[in-house]
Amino acid sequence: MVFVCEHFGTNNQRSVSDIQEKDRTIWRVMPINKTTNSFADAVADIPSGASIMIGGFGGAGGQPTRLMMALRDLGVGDLTIIGNVAGISKTTGYGWPDHLDPIDQGMFFESGQATKIICSFPVPGTTNPLSDIEKAWREGKADVDIVPQGTLIERIRAAGAGIPGFYTPTGVGTTVAEGKEHREFDGKAYLLEEALSADYALIRAQKADTRGNLQYIGTSRSFNPAMATAAKTTIVEVDEIVEPGGIDSERVGTLSTYVDRIVQRESGDPLP
Amino acid sequence: MTSVHPNGNDPAPRLDRAAIAKRAARDLVDGSTVNLGIGIPTMCADFLPDGVELLYHAENGILGFKELSAPGEGDPNLMDAGGKFPKLVPGMAFFDSVESFSLIRGGHIDVTVLGALQVSHTGDLANWMIPKRGIGSIGGAMDLAANSKRVVVAMEHTARDNIAKIVDECSFPLTAPDCVDEIVTDIAVIEIDRKNDRLVLREVAPGWSCDDVQAHTEARLELDGEPGLMA
Numbered sequence: 001m002v003f004v005c006e007h008f009g010t011n012n013q014r015s016v017s018d019i020q021e022k023d024r025t026i027w028r029v030m031p032i033n034k035t036t037n038s039f040a041d042a043v044a045d046i047p048s049g050a051s052i053m054i055g056g057f058g059g060a061g062g063q064p065t066r067l068m069m070a071l072r073d074l075g076v077g078d079l080t081i082i083g084n085v086a087g088i089s090k091t092t093g094y095g096w097p098d099h100l101d102p103i104d105q106g107m108f109f110e111s112g113q114a115t116k117i118i119c120s121f122p123v124p125g126t127t128n129p130l131s132d133i134e135k136a137w138r139e140g141k142a143d144v145d146i147v148p149q150g151t152l153i154e155r156i157r158a159a160g161a162g163i164p165g166f167y168t169p170t171g172v173g174t175t176v177a178e179g180k181e182h183r184e185f186d187g188k189a190y191l192l193e194e195a196l197s198a199d200y201a202l203i204r205a206q207k208a209d210t211r212g213n214l215q216y217i218g219t220s221r222s223f224n225p226a227m228a229t230a231a232k233t234t235i236v237e238v239d240e241i242v243e244p245g246g247i248d249s250e251r252v253g254t255l256s257t258y259v260d261r262i263v264q265r266e267s268g269d270p271l272p
Numbered sequence: 273m274t275s276v277h278p279n280g281n282d283p284a285p286r287l288d289r290a291a292i293a294k295r296a297a298r299d300l301v302d303g304s305t306v307n308l309g310i311g312i313p314t315m316c317a318d319f320l321p322d323g324v325e326l327l328y329h330a331e332n333g334i335l336g337f338k339e340l341s342a343p344g345e346g347d348p349n350l351m352d353a354g355g356k357f358p359k360l361v362p363g364m365a366f367f368d369s370v371e372s373f374s375l376i377r378g379g380h381i382d383v384t385v386l387g388a389l390q391v392s393h394t395g396d397l398a399n400w401m402i403p404k405r406g407i408g409s410i411g412g413a414m415d416l417a418a419n420s421k422r423v424v425v426a427m428e429h430t431a432r433d434n435i436a437k438i439v440d441e442c443s444f445p446l447t448a449p450d451c452v453d454e455i456v457t458d459i460a461v462i463e464i465d466r467k468n469d470r471l472v473l474r475e476v477a478p479g480w481s482c483d484d485v486q487a488h489t490e491a492r493l494e495l496d497g498e499p500g501l502m503a
Contacts, residue, residue: 057331057332057333057351057353057369058332058355059348059351059355060348061347061348061349061350061351062349084369085409085411088409089355092355093355094355095348095351095355096348096355097344097346097348098343098344099344120409120410120411120412121409121410121411122407122409123407123408123409124409125409127405134407137407144407146407146408146409146410147410148410148412148413148414148415149331149369149373149410149411149412149414149415150373150376150377150412150414150415151414151415153369153370153372153373154370154373154377157370168377169377169418169419170377170414170415170418170419170448171414171418172418172448172449173396173446173448173449173450174414174445174446174447174448174449175445175446176410176414206349216366216368217349218347218349218350218351218366219330219332219333219334219349219350219351219352219366220348220349221333221366221367221368221369222332222333222368222369223368223369224368225368225370226368226369226370253368272348272349
């Protein structure tokens, strides 16, 4: 086995890592400066059929809203979306300030781009009006895979940490456990859950340095740090890009090694 | 599913949602790490007994929050799991979802208070999906129900049309089996003795007898001494 390391510039939108070619493994090393000029450039290589992790919890904070809008504008289809609370803000206002029209992951179902979502909370309590995800599901246009939140985040963490699966007590005795291996430890039942990775992760942080170290603020961490480790390509939306040293080394929330591209929002962006 | 008494047979008014929350709050012990679900459980925070301070946990990665910001003044980066915006207070801690669910799965949450669609006589909880709709949201409910040290259900005693919610066996998909320790409703407080799979009627609302409460409950209620009065 020969390992070949290729250097991809930020203008080169090829970004499939670990390309297997006969007896060669090519992997990709990003240049030390990961700044990308625009949200459109940052998502331009995402193909139809890709699996996309979208960070945040649900609500405005921690959601990579500008990257999501760029992906919608790109127009690629047959996407699998991986998120947490997904698509309930538009109809309920969940996690959005009162004066703004909420934007959520339902956009990819409204546009017909997504055919599947893996998440923990795909529908609000109310069905009046129907959310875009529930509408797509009722019309048979999208699969919805509902995973307990702690299992979902641990599956993502496991993927990034090189652990193929783990046993959890959550979901034992429910429909979630159907068809899964069970095992007893110390007289208590657990079920086997498998790691979950993706082709791309869209991440939201407060600040990045040019190398891609990230700093988060408040409750915007949520699914972002784990998702940043679990995708082949990790793209980050930030309020501010600073030089190395502009983030306190004691406060790095995601290591630059996980990050491929960073895009800074325009100052004064009215979206949270 | 059993449809029990029509509403007209209520012997006395039921408690309102705030009163359910107030009663559930009375059992919360100073210093506990507590997760409150959406709805009536959230209202428990308004009725803590004097001298009781709790460490509130929210799934999205916040520990030690207190009251909410005024409407229109919230910070989107300071949210609770219900999508509301708490105030920043000293001692508050932020963390990511891996840590948040390590806290839950690892059994570090002392008490979870949540709502339910059905609770069975063995403490099975169903609260995430109505089969007729065919889709629902699990969120953190399965992790919280399966792994908290104590699980309290705070809810209205019956569903619309007076359909029983405290049942022999849940007909709705389970959130977790064998997990509920106590049920606080608008007409009763019921302890679930999970070792012996029995429901013990501990308190009744003013004007309600044990028979009245039983008539609104599908599962059989047992007595362990005379029930107290909910207050």
